[in-house]
Amino acid sequence: MSAKTSGAKIGTYQVIGTRPIRHDGVEKVTGRALYGADLQMAGLLHGRVLRSPHAHARILSIDASAALSMPGVKAVVTTADFPGSGNRVADLGEGTIKVRDLCANVLAGEKALYRGHAIAGVAATTPQVASEALKRIRVEYEVLPPVMDVLEAMKPGAPILQPDLRTEDLGEKGSTPTNVAKHLRFEKGDIAQGFREAERIFEEEFKTSMVHQGYIEPHNGTALWNPGGELTIWTSTQGAFTVRDQVATMLDVPVSRVKVVPMEIGGGFGGKIPVYLEPVAALLSRKTGRPVKLLMDRTEVFEGTGPTPGTVIRVKMGARKDGRITAAQAWLAYEAGAFAGSPVVCGMMCIFAPYDVAHQLIDGYDVLLNKPKTAPYRAPGATSAAFATETVLDQISEWAGIDPMKIRRLNGAKEGTRRVDGLVYPRIGYLETVEAACGHPHWTADIEKLPSPQAHTVSTKAHRANLLHGRGVASGFWFNIGLKSSCMASVNPDGTVCLVEGSTDIGGTRTSVAMQLAEVLGISAEDVKPQVVDTNTVGYTDVTGGSRVTFATGLAAIEAARQIERQMIDRAAALWEVKPGDVEVSRGCYRLRAGGKSLTFKELSGKLSDCGGPVVTQVTVDADKHGVGCGFATHVVDVEVDADTGKVTILRYTATQDVGKAIHPAYVEGQIQGGVAQGIGWALNEEYYYDLQGRMQNSSFLDYRMPTALDLPMIEAVLVEVPNPGHPFGVRGVGEVPIVPPPAAIANAISRAIGTRLRTLPMSPARVLEAILKRSR
Amino acid sequence: MKSHLTFELNGEATETFCEPRQSLLEVLRDELKLTGSKEGCNNGNCGACSVLLDGRVVNSCIVFGLEAQGRKVTTIEGLAEGGTLHPLQQKFLEHAALQCGICTPGFLVAAKALLDVHPHPTEAQARAWLAGNLCRCTGYDKIIRAVLDAAPSASGGK
Ligand code: FES
Numbered sequence A: 001m002s003a004k005t006s007g008a009k010i011g012t013y014q015v016i017g018t019r020p021i022r023h024d025g026v027e028k029v030t031g032r033a034l035y036g037a038d039l040q041m042a043g044l045l046h047g048r049v050l051r052s053p054h055a056h057a058r059i060l061s062i063d064a065s066a067a068l069s070m071p072g073v074k075a076v077v078t079t080a081d082f083p084g085s086g087n088r089v090a091d092l093g094e095g096t097i098k099v100r101d102l103c104a105n106v107l108a109g110e111k112a113l114y115r116g117h118a119i120a121g122v123a124a125t126t127p128q129v130a131s132e133a134l135k136r137i138r139v140e141y142e143v144l145p146p147v148m149d150v151l152e153a154m155k156p157g158a159p160i161l162q163p164d165l166r167t168e169d170l171g172e173k174g175s176t177p178t179n180v181a182k183h184l185r186f187e188k189g190d191i192a193q194g195f196r197e198a199e200r201i202f203e204e205e206f207k208t209s210m211v212h213q214g215y216i217e218p219h220n221g222t223a224l225w226n227p228g229g230e231l232t233i234w235t236s237t238q239g240a241f242t243v244r245d246q247v248a249t250m251l252d253v254p255v256s257r258v259k260v261v262p263m264e265i266g267g268g269f270g271g272k273i274p275v276y277l278e279p280v281a282a283l284l285s286r287k288t289g290r291p292v293k294l295l296m297d298r299t300e301v302f303e304g305t306g307p308t309p310g311t312v313i314r315v316k317m318g319a320r321k322d323g324r325i326t327a328a329q330a331w332l333a334y335e336a337g338a339f340a341g342s343p344v345v346c347g348m349m350c351i352f353a354p355y356d357v358a359h360q361l362i363d364g365y366d367v368l369l370n371k372p373k374t375a376p377y378r379a380p381g382a383t384s385a386a387f388a389t390e391t392v393l394d395q396i397s398e399w400a401g402i403d404p405m406k407i408r409r410l411n412g413a414k415e416g417t418r419r420v421d422g423l424v425y426p427r428i429g430y431l432e433t434v435e436a437a438c439g440h441p442h443w444t445a446d447i448e449k450l451p452s453p454q455a456h457t458v459s460t461k462a463h464r465a466n467l468l469h470g471r472g473v474a475s476g477f478w479f480n481i482g483l484k485s486s487c488m489a490s491v492n493p494d495g496t497v498c499l500v501e502g503s504t505d506i507g508g509t510r511t512s513v514a515m516q517l518a519e520v521l522g523i524s525a526e527d528v529k530p531q532v533v534d535t536n537t538v539g540y541t542d543v544t545g546g547s548r549v550t551f552a553t554g555l556a557a558i559e560a561a562r563q564i565e566r567q568m569i570d571r572a573a574a575l576w577e578v579k580p581g582d583v584e585v586s587r588g589c590y591r592l593r594a595g596g597k598s599l600t601f602k603e604l605s606g607k608l609s610d611c612g613g614p615v616v617t618q619v620t621v622d623a624d625k626h627g628v629g630c631g632f633a634t635h636v637v638d639v640e641v642d643a644d645t646g647k648v649t650i651l652r653y654t655a656t657q658d659v660g661k662a663i664h665p666a667y668v669e670g671q672i673q674g675g676v677a678q679g680i681g682w683a684l685n686e687e688y689y690y691d692l693q694g695r696m697q698n699s700s701f702l703d704y705r706m707p708t709a710l711d712l713p714m715i716e717a718v719l720v721e722v723p724n725p726g727h728p729f730g731v732r733g734v735g736e737v738p739i740v741p742p743p744a745a746i747a748n749a750i751s752r753a754i755g756t757r758l759r760t761l762p763m764s765p766a767r768v769l770e771a772i773l774k775r776s777r
Numbered sequence B: 001m002k003s004h005l006t007f008e009l010n011g012e013a014t015e016t017f018c019e020p021r022q023s024l025l026e027v028l029r030d031e032l033k034l035t036g037s038k039e040g041c042n043n044g045n046c047g048a049c050s051v052l053l054d055g056r057v058v059n060s061c062i063v064f065g066l067e068a069q070g071r072k073v074t075t076i077e078g079l080a081e082g083g084t085l086h087p088l089q090q091k092f093l094e095h096a097a098l099q100c101g102i103c104t105p106g107f108l109v110a111a112k113a114l115l116d117v118h119p120h121p122t123e124a125q126a127r128a129w130l131a132g133n134l135c136r137c138t139g140y141d142k143i144i145r146a147v148l149d150a151a152p153s154a155s156g157g158k
């Protein structure tokens, strides 16, 4: 795992770039770290949620009397327990949303809009009693025909999910009922002109299936609404403040009445930003006066929480024989699920983002259908988009007879390129990722010589002739986000610093943020004591998502360190009875400029009570003002296709990525390796599989097949460092872009192996075999 | 009606009461408050609940608590000895083999079972033995490296 440096000069660092053991590590390897489900509390009630067995049904009545008469059952809640939402709208950071819709996803309103849609919540003395009680709640449904396919849902005459929905078509409201919530367009140049300049035009349609984030920890939520009206929520979430704001909005109480305590979180990838159980637990607690804990099982996670949409994407690209792309047009339809709000706009921003194409036209549609309301999943919307573009680019590369790396060099975006949505790139490192991939031994290795021992993937000799090999390349883009972060820091007399932050730590960010504070102060990473706290204890902090924490909360920590350093200079000056200007500091050593006196950070910390008392600071940043660094990646993959079965095995995988500056390289590599693994699952196995009635058929980890250790090789992460000018150390977000290239890279590799292309995900054995058989006919 | 259950848990004689329908995972987490073993699926497909039952790795979510009657159970809480981390725990930390950490207890227990049988596993053996444990965060790369790196010290140089 090599680290390359290019672009602007990077200073030499003492902490940044090292690999300290994470601060919360021991707790997590000894089983002591407390996740939401681990919470114990005196008098705790246990809740369960009743869910719709139908994909689309009118709820005629709910009768909970039989359940309520069971011993041990304490309360039942339904959507009627939400305070009258009327037509209230709220802005929770992603534009305005109807409060009624928020509530109706958490507990269904007039209709159940997808199988697994929550209908009622029960609180009882044990989880077993609560489960029994669910069976005694009588719900009368009028079953309606579901619509499960995005193209079907767009047609006139399709079953309508929400009768009052009207299309917002390029800013204008439609007049007839529809499932199309939005039509958006991005434009640049003159698309007709671009196609006139082309020597050949490629036009293809791609389909991808709904997939789930697949975090191993199911959702949980515990609430205590005390009689004084103070509500406390304990939950595993990507954003304690977003839980607070969502819950307060739905329950129509001031945010100051809601305290959210973030527990450790067992994965999220975007899926633990929306709330599901928390408001239900709160309503149950209000009714019972006791703390109520709700947990989901795995089927509920699949059926009742937000996956990422299935899509239909049409891409049309014009190219010249010299490899230049002259025009790029796309049409994207994304499944929003039962309520508006798919990430189609992100897909539109990302679809051609790695390329400098003068003429572009992109249309996107946000479409409702009877599936769970989608939620973000790692680079939301971008993976499906890249699957389309990068496949067509590969076709162009084959047609023009130009090497895949060279065609990217020819067309790649760089500083100054204007993205279709208007942004002009500052310094970016896309082409550097292409160079890193091109210069990597993987790119030139002989694919017939298996690079590493793959004993578990090698088949019998007789079989070997039918094992076809191919190498594929694809690139990916994610814009990354900034948003707001706060932290507090205080100096302890032993020279350590407590760092209190609002960013829940989903993969080592306590450490990557602490390291930035340590670097500025000239102390060790271990001498920072990071802690993630509740919403009453730290300033507002946005979600852990969008690849923002190491960047944005890092900026807050850097500023906190600078403020501490200034205070420490003042204290040293007071101690030595000189002016602050007479004190200088470097790497944590405070010196009298005139010479003669010096104190280390640690020594000075021990004397603070003699020169003014404790040193404490708090900071909040709006990171977007600093300049978010875009993320680019280029991946190379070798596959083996078994022509008898259609099974695809990943033989070797190399991912190059512009990470700006890797604060803790091991966790940066980890983000890349994890993203790639998810991308491989998305490419080869994962999909929501529905029957005609809209019932998910594979809602367990046995049938929804995520990659295991046996399915994957080592994944080589190559860190390319082109510093982000918007961050003092050059940090760019790294978490999301690694999931973007894999399906396209694997599709391109499969095409090289079998000589025909797949344009539908997942590329399961059946689909690959079908392609092979069609080819030989 | 609860039944009486006695077994050896992490080297200590332990007794509790549980309902016959409760899984070993529920007994550990809900009755004995040992929450280190995690629930990811509750149907034997993710390995987050892995414990050793008489030295063999099992998914405790699909074993009844009463099946542990008179037997030895080792959980993640029993891995470190006398305040010292097990070499696997140490190597997981050094290799950054965890991100969210929810799968980590299960992986450590399963990896211990592997090293007990194969003190010097190959990469392929490690991947096969750990195929019952899902990790969604790491792509397994660093987990496998940590396990292979822990092998020499875990076997005491044998
Ligand atoms: S919780 Fe036991 S295998 Fe998943």
Ligand code: FES
Pocket: A216, A266, A267, B097, B098, B099, B100, B101, B102, B103, B104, B134, B135, B136, B137, B138
């Ligand atoms: S570290 Fe998150 S599931 Fe493995």
